[in-house]
Amino acid sequence: MKSPPPSIRPVHVGFVLLTTALLVVGWRVQRWRYIHTPHATRSIVHPALTEPLTFRLEEIAHEIGIDHRTEMFEPAPSLRNIAPLLGAIAGASVAAVDVNGDGWTDVYATSSKIGSPNRLFINQRDGRFLEQAARFGLADVNRRAGSLKPLFFDYDNDGRQDMLLVTTYCPRLFHQGPDGRFSDVTAGSDFSRCAFTTASNAVDYDQDGFTDLVVGEHFRDVDFTDPKRFDFIWENGSYSVNGGAIRVFHNEKGKRFREIPGALGIKSRGWTFSIGVYDLRGTGRRDLYFAMTHGSDQLFLNDGGGRLRDVSPGIPKGDSHSAMSTEVADVDEDGHPFVMVTDDHEPGRDPSINFLWKSLKDERFRNQSQDKGVHACGFAWGSKFVDLDNDGRLDLVVANGFLSQNQTFDYRYIMDSLVGGGSRKITADPRAWPPMNDASIEGFQEACVFWNRGGRFVDASYDTPFKGDLADERGVAAIDWNNDGRVGFLMAVRDGRLKAYRTTPPAGSRWIGFKLIGRRSARDAFGARVVVLLKDGRRLSRELEPGNGFLSESDARLHFGLGLDGEIEAIEVRWPLGLVETYRGLPAGRYHTFTEGEGARGRRS
C-alpha cells in the first residue's frame, strides 16, 4: 500500500520545538533549584534566619586539645573497587563518657582502619583534654578489625565503665579493672559470631538489674579483610533481605553474656544502622526501634518478662529506605516521645525524608517531621536532641554527607543503575561494581541544626559554623565540656578530624542536671526517667539513653535548661525497675547525683 503524500504543517514542527524546549527549560530549572555546588550533588539550601539566634556555636576541638583524625577502613585488595563505599559506611564514631569516674566527661574517638589507634581524651577539668588511650588500654584495639561503635556501660555493676566495641568483623567486650585499664574479656561470652556492625545499645530488657545488649549487624557474616563469599552488597534499593542478623545478649549477673537463641523473636533481614531504646508508652519498660536501610524499620514493644512484640506494621508505609540514626525524646513536653529517624533526602533523586514518629495511644505512629520542620537535611546520619540555648526545649543536631571525594565524579548514578536491576547476582556481587576510586556520593553537604521554637523547629544551620563546612559527619554525641550546664556536642567525621562544638546560651539562662546511680536497677540506670516539674506548669521529661543515635554515645547525665526564669517545683525520678522518687528544693546551676532509694518515695509504677 502506498503512503499518502507528505503534509508537513507548522504544528508538526511546533511539537518538535515544544519537546526540545520543555527538556531544556526543565533541565535548567533543576540545576537552578538544586545544584549550588560545582558538582553533581544536590544539597539542601539552608535559609537565613528571620530572627536572631539566641545561642552561639563554636568549634573548639583544637582549642581544648582534642586532635583525632578518623582513619578509614580498608578492605582486602579483592574489594578495592568498593573500598570507599565500605569506608563511608564504616564512618566514624565518638563517645562522651566519664571513663575514669571523676565526674568530668571524657571523649573516646575511634578509627576503622586496621592497625590505626583509637584515642581517649581525658578531661583535665581546666577546659583541656589529654590523650591517654594507651594508659587505659583502649588505643591498640584495631589489630584484627576496625572499630565501628564503642558502647560504654557497667555490665557488672562495679561502678566502673566497661565497653562493648562492635567492629568491621567480631565484637569485643572490655572490662575495666580497679587500675582503670580495660582488658579484653570477649572470650568469656557468646560473642563468637562476627559481622560488620554499626548498631548496638544497652538495655535491661528483662529488668533483672543487669544491663543486657542488643546488636544489629549491617552486613552478613563476611570478613572484609579476607572475604570468602561475594554476595553481601544489598540486593536492591528497596527491600533487601541479605543483610546481617539482630542479636540479643543476656547479662548473666555480671559474669558473662549469653546470646539468646532467636533474639527474643526479633526477626531481621539485616542492614540495621542503629537501635533506639526508649519507653515509648510510659509502661516503665523500654521498647526497641531498629533503623534499617534498604527496607522498612522495625519496632518491638516490651511487654515485660522478656517478651517483645513486633508492631512494625504500626509504622505507616513511607519512603524510609535509608534510615540511619534513631534518637528519641519528648520534644513537645506532653509526655509522649517522638522517635527521630534520619534518612537520605536528595531533591531530584530521593524524596525520602527524615521521620519524626509520634507515638499514639493505640500503638500506632504518625510522622510529624514535616509539621515540625525537621524532615530534610540531606544524606543525614547521626542525630542528637540537645538543649543548646538552655530554654528547656530540645534542639536537634543532624550530621550530614555520604562520601565527598572528587567533586566531578558522581558514583550515585552508577549505584542507582546497579540497584535498579532485577538481578541479585549482579547487584549483590561487589566484583560487578565499577571501581569507585575517588568518586563522590551525595557528599559536600552541610550539617543541620534545627532550633526548637516551641511548636516547630527552625533550620538554624545558616547561622552556625556548619555553614560552608562540607565534611562527611557521622556520629553526634552530646557533652557538657566542663560541668557548667552548657551542653555542646561532638561530631565524628569520616576521613576527617573530630569536631567539638561549644554552645553559649543566652546570658542568665538557668539549668539543672542529674547523674543517676542505680542500686536495685543496673548501676548505669539506663532507662531511668527524670521529670522536672516547673512552677509554670511545664513538665520537662528526659530518659537516660546515651546509646541512642548513630555511631555515638552521649554524656550519661540528664540536663535540663530552665530558661531565664524557670523555677523548679519538684523533680520526679522513675528508676528502671519502677521505683518512683521525688526530690524538692534542689538548687539550679549544678549537677546533682541521685542514688536509687535515697529520694522521697513516690508511687511504684
Add this chain to the structure above:
Amino acid sequence: MAGVLKGAKLVYPDWRDPRWLQTAFLGSFVVFALSSPSFTRRPAQLAASAVTGLVISVAAAWWRSRTFVLPFSGLISSLGIVLLCNSHFTWPYAAVAAVSLLSRELLRVDGRHVYNPTNFGMTVCLLFLSGWMTTTSSRWGGAPSAMAALGCLGALVVWRANRWDVSASYALGWLGGSWLYAAAAGLPLPAVLAPFTGGSFMLFTFFMVTDPVTTPSTRTRRIVFGLVVGLTENVFRYYQARNAAFYGLFLVTGFVPLFEAWLGRREQTVWVLREIPLGAK
C-alpha cells in the same frame, strides 16, 4: 435530563480491545505495589491518581463530543502513574495524572494526541517537581521470579495490542545503546546492563513505549522508533541524566508527528469500541 442526554452516547471498549488486558496487567501490579513492603504506595495515592485521571478523561470526552466514555485510557494512565511515580506526598500523584490526561486532550495534532500521556506527565513533573517526587527505578525488588512474571504478562499484552515490534526493537536499541555507553564511559558492561532485568525496565518496555496512538503507523517505522528510543535513552544515561528513559521517549515521541507527516501517516485501527445511544437524537 433528557435534554442533556439528547444525542449523547456511551462508548466502551469491545472485548477485543487490548486495553482490557492492559488494565488487568497494570491493576495486578498496583495490587502488588500496595501490598509490597518494598513499594511505598498508599491507597490515598492510588485514589489521587485514579480520581484525577478518570474525572479529566470523562469530562474531556463529554466536552469534546457529548460522549460518555468508560475511561480506560485514563485508568491505564492513572495505574501507570501509581507504579512509576515515587513520592512521600499524595498530591504529586494527582499532579502527574492531571498533566498526563490534560496533555492527552490539549496537545493534539491530526486528531490524535502527540505524547504518551503517562510519559508526558512523568517527564514534565520529574523536571519541574523534582523536589517532591522521583521515579521508582529501585523499588521493584530483586526477585527473578517476579521479574519473569512481569516480563511474560507484558509480552502477552503487547502481542495482543500488536505492538510487540516496538517492545522488541526498544529492547534491542537499549542493549546496543548500553554497550556503546559502557564502552564510551569505560564502565563494566554488567553494571550498565543491570537495569535490563529490573521491573522498571519491564514496565517501560511493555507499557510505556508501546502506546498505540503515539507510536508510528507502520511496522518498519515502529521498529526504527523503538531502536531510536533505546539509543536515545542511553545518550541521556551517558550524561548521567536521571530519568533517562522518560526523557528519551519524550524526545523521540515529539518528532513522530513530523516524520509521520513527512512520510505520510497510514490510518490504523487502534481501539475496538462499542456505542450505546443514551438519548433521542
